[in-house]
Amino acid sequence: MKLFEKGRIGNLEIKNRVVMAPMAVTIDPDGSLSERTVRYYEERAKGGVGMIITGYSSESEKYERSSCHKLDDFKKISRVNDLVQRAHAYGTKVCIQLGPGLGRIVYIDPNTPPYSASDVESYWTKGMKCIPLTKDDIKEIVRLIAFSASLAKRAGADAVELRTYGGYLADQFMSSLWNKRTDEYGGDLKGRMRFTLEMVEAIQNVCGKDFPLIIKYNPYHAIPGGRELPEGLEIAKMLEAAGVHALHLDKGCYDCWYNAITTVYQPDAHQIELAAAVKQVVNIPVIAQGKLQNPTVAEQVLAEGKTDFVGLGHQMIADPHWTNKVKAGKIQQIIPCIGCNQCLKYHFDGKFGNCSVNPMTCYEDIYKIVPTDCSKNLLVVGGGPGGMEAALIASERGHKVTLWEKEDQLGGLLLAAGAPDFKEPIKNYVKYLTRRIESSDVDVRLMEEATAEEILAGGFDQVIIATGARSLVPPVAGIDGENVYSSTDILLGNARVDSDHVVVVGGGLVGCETAVFLAQQGKDVTIVEMLADILATADHCDNNDQCLRKMISDSNVKIHAGTKVTAIHNDGIDIEKGGNKSSIPCGGVVLACGYKPNNELAKQLEDVIDIKIIGDSASPRKIIDAVQEGFHAGRLLD
Ligand SMILES: Cc1cc2nc3c(=O)[nH]c(=O)nc-3n(C[C@H](O)[C@H](O)[C@H](O)COP(=O)(O)OP(=O)(O)OC[C@H]3O[C@@H](n4cnc5c(N)ncnc54)[C@H](O)[C@@H]3O)c2cc1C
Ligand SMILES: Cc1cc2nc3c(=O)[nH]c(=O)nc-3n(C[C@H](O)[C@H](O)[C@H](O)COP(=O)(O)O)c2cc1C
Ligand code: SF4
DSSP: OGGGSOEEETTEEESSSEEEOOOOOOOOTTSSOOHHHHHHHHHHHHTTOSEEEOOOEESOSSSOOOSSEEOOSGGGHHHHHHHHHHHHTTTOEEEEEEEOOOGGGOOSOTTSOOEESSSOBOSSSTTOBOEEOOHHHHHHHHHHHHHHHHHHHHTTOSEEEEEOOTTSHHHHHHOTTTOOOOSTTSSSHHHHHHHHHHHHHHHHHHHOTTSOEEEEEEEEOOSTTSOOHHHHHHHHHHHHHTTOOEEEEEEOOGGGHHHHSOOTTSOTTTTHHHHHHHHTTOSSOEEEOSSOOSHHHHHHHHHTTSOSEEEESHHHHHOTTHHHHHHTTOGGGOOOOOOOOHHHHHHHTTOOOOOSSOTTTTOTTTSOOOOOSSOOEEEEEOOSHHHHHHHHHHHHTTOEEEEEESSSSSOTTHHHHTOSGGGHHHHHHHHHHHHHHHTSSOEEEETOOOOHHHHHHTTOSEEEEOOOEEEOOOOOBTTTSTTEEEHHHHHHTSSOOOSSEEEEEOOSHHHHHHHHHHHTTTOEEEEEOSSSSTTTTOOOOHHHHHHHHHHHHHTTOEEEOSOEEEEEETTEEEEEETTEEEEEEOSEEEEOOOEEEOOHHHHHHTTTSOEEEOGGGTSOOOHHHHHHHHHHHHHHOO
16 A cells, blocks of 8 residues: 555655644643643554645744744754654654744634734734734744754654745735735735745754655635735745755635534545646655545545655544554554544643543543453443444443343444544444444343433343433414424435425524525525524634534525524524514425533432433533543543
């Protein structure tokens, strides 16, 4: 396989073509690589990846506060060296990513105007203008970045990557959208590239021209006024001419963040044509990324010569062993990333990383799955993600596990969540969990609806209640009409709206996705949401939010926010907004008004037998909550 051929970046030989994309997943308050962070990377090295590019390190906090690591001091060398040694033990190379700041994207301090190329608006704090860096500031940043690179080299790192992508500070200099300077750091492309090229030269001066230097940048911004591909290709040529050894390519910027940091909604290989275009104009290797985790796709893009290396971001968080599993043909054992960006949200919330589908991520040495010395007879009620995870972990530890699921298949609400084509990764996750259950010792009984009596008669030592949630039905006149459907039934195909005009009541995540699902079938869809905006309750990462909003607008779904449904009729609904009453004609009404815990069973049993309530049956939330709670229920069962 091409994936397992050796590759080269400058004089650096890499054992295969798989590169872990840089991801700031761990937050260490002292800015240094903690043992926990190093251990997280080490697990990825153990999993066979050819090279790890670390999440970005900043060169200093003089110009902006940062939640990331800092490589600014001689004393940091030992931690980087620890990482290098432990990765090298597995034959994995280490590249340290250095980033000269976020500029207008700084998000951790809403009260201080960020520095940027020009006095453009801060991305997060609307109305706040950035402070243009002076020429002396620029020179200082260049000097500090070079110092960081020299520390990385002294620590034994195999390469450094300069982060100039994504609309961050260096990209703010490189793009005419954000660079309005009239001095030699602005103007034409040569002027706008000066900052980046000075950093390249300064790194070469301290590390030597042979020390592998990679640049991550975006040949195409995918927003009006942003970089178009012809300029992106010019940049590639300038970087090659400057002696850069490889180009790591991305697409988009914060203003269309889902292009840069993939969400569940992007198709496979959604950035690959940019890499292919850049490869046409340079002779140095390129690293492509952007949902390349399907092994067939990863192999294909290499075989077609569209890229020299496959960069994997999210998938390395979800499954550190992707590379070895692919090499061994154990593709069915890969834990699939579901594109939820909970990992990214953790970072933006200031928390240490974790993953919806892999509770061990960032807890490699903290959570231990220890064989039990006191095997219990465990019943898990409910075969959604929470119940399945609990059953798997408990069974792996040696408990005798029975799982009752009232439906004729496993998956719970994920079957509805993954029903639209644009949620394919959720379907893959259900298949993965189901395969694991089937090859485990868990005794699964489908179409087995648990009652308190049956459970008590079963003689179980402990019961895990993972019965999920029930849809909320608002007390509105006409809600029982034949033209009213539940979003779950619509998504699962258990019901069909015959009319071409549909109103979805509720504009949370489920309502919005159901609206797009229906609009993609050619229906005229309107969302009615009581709160001031749609997706107010979704609690998901900004890139997922941006993408779903774009899908809603692209599919011409109409939105009535701040609007209450007061009655449902055969031919439409009555609404009220700010005291004004009106109607929307429609033939079908789909309810997506939220969920309440399905906890009757739990209430009947709680004082009678040892039970643990997990996931949506404790409180309706998300996959990560169900999986984590299932994992811990199985892990801690004693
Ligand atoms: C359309 C939709 C889209 C969603 N999208 C996302 C998303 O993108 N990201 C995200 O994080 N979350 C999403 N969610 C939420 C997510 O699906 C839930 O949080 C998650 O499924 C909860 O898992 P669970 O195991 O707790 O419960 P469930 O998945 O609800 O599983 C409960 C299971 O228990 C079974 N059961 C109930 N009572 C009994 C009984 N008495 N006996 C036997 N079996 C019983 C049910 O049949 C069901 O299979 C979405 C939900 C919906 C509806
Ligand atoms: C949690 C998280 C943190 C990230 N941090 C960085 C970073 O520090 N530097 C960087 O260049 N890219 C960062 N990225 C972007 C990834 O490197 C990669 O470009 C992106 O996820 C697309 O690749 P994928 O589809 O394989 O995930 C981050 C992505 C995620 C999910
Ligand atoms: S948290 Fe979600 S998006 Fe991030 S790696 Fe895990 S499954 Fe993928």
